[in-house]
Amino acid sequence: MYLKSVELANFRNYESLKIKLMPGINVFYGENGTGKTNIIESIYCTAMGRSFRSSEEAILVKQGRTAFSIALNAVENGIERDFTVDYDSSIRKKRVAINGNRAARLSQVVGKLPVVLFSPENIMMIKGEPSQRRRFLDDMLSQFEEEYFETLGKYLKEVAHRNYLLKGIREGRVKRENLPVWNEQVMNNGVKIILSRVKAVEELNLMLEKELASEKFRVHIAYSSKHYSNYDEKALKENFRSHFLSRTEDEITRAATLIGPHRDDLEIFYNGLDAKNFASEGQQRITSILIKLAEGLLMKKKKGSFPVVLLDDFSSELDEPNRGFIGKKFSLFKQILITTTYRENLRGFDPAGEFEVAGGVVKTK
């Protein structure tokens, strides 16, 4: 899939913008704070139903305005589809539509316009908290399977209900008899999520080994949890049940559900070593890029179409030979949108479209 055009109205610093994109590499260059990332953000928002920079939609509206709109035209096998997002901050309503047909649920949109985002924050997947690694898996799986997105939403709500019950029990407001039903719900959806994630990690590893490994870099991922290591449905449920039997007192004291996919993590290895503790900053960056590339290739396999690659703030941090290696891997995709401060950062790339961004105006070069 590739994007043919992007139209924005009152989105971030753009009052009105219309650009035509090309298959291949599209480069947006310009100084910091001119609005390059806003273009990438608008595409991500349409694809994922939310921004990667803010959870507050009202922030995306241009200052002094009350509503924004995004319209994308995407082409897949010669078939054009229109994706639109309209948000009105005065009524806090967002409408998302494909070919003018409004989606009733966000899960009906997520995954229809597959994207892979590379941003400087990707490195936090290595350096950061477990929540950032879970988020990576959840965002990817939500695009793969509509059902994952729904199940995850349900699961997180069930955990919130259960935690509030635990708090109520601690304060003596709530009877313990309330717990078993919620244990069962949390277990059922929790196990579904774990199984999907474990399968996805296996598939990512396959991509990392087969398509992305080189003599210099070998990256491997492992799903990790404090509570279970046998990823079989029956064994997992057994783990949940025995946990709920033995740890409930502790859970009541802390008013928190202490088992489940919301507490799991990923271990990431660079050339056999734990990347978080033993890889240099540069190696961590390469590791995160390779994992995202694996995500992109896996998405192509699952969806049967190329995801649009969004490469935010591509900097010169990678040294020359690594840049060559990574650059070659990016050419496996059909369309790539890159933002960068200087054109020179992209030596060795051959852009099909070039755009100069300055103060909310985009000039096609």
Add this chain to the structure above:
Amino acid sequence: MYNYPQKLQKLINEISKLPGIGPKMAERVSIHILKKDVEYIDNFKEILEEIKTLGFCTICFNVSEGPVCDICADDGRDKSIICVVESSEDVITIERTGKFRGYYHILQGLVNPLNNVLPENLRIAELIKRIGKDPVKELILALNHTVEGDATSMFISAMLHDDDNNVITTRLAKGLPMGSDIRYADEITLGQAILERKQV
């Protein structure tokens, strides 16, 4: 800064407390009422006054004029089957289908711990009691397919199970809407419809 006269502000504030009505809509509704003549407002007042006499059926907890609602008072319905719903609106919706001839039980909500709604705050105990008395063979749980609807269904079936009776519980099937084109059905609904398919 100028604002509406206080009396109007009070009305807007009260209306905005109604479910599904935000501050903008409350303003519109209030101004609309303001434009109407005295007769309209008197009539409105009277209607509000009248509903004070309404209450809930002591058997099924549907809205009712007397202690027993019209449905529970109807002897011609099928006593072996009770349809369990969240609220009185659902009764009207199911009645409109014309496909159900049993009795109802209105839970007056769904289990929702985050909003401090626990099973004991709903009419579940009354439901269990009814089952002990009436010749009930089946309970249809016509509850939403949401986290709260799922939990409520589980609570009810668990409590029935504890009571050791022969009542079967069923839930409404998830599936395709009538007249829909399967090509346009969302994946989850279509997937469910495949799982819950029926022999023809």
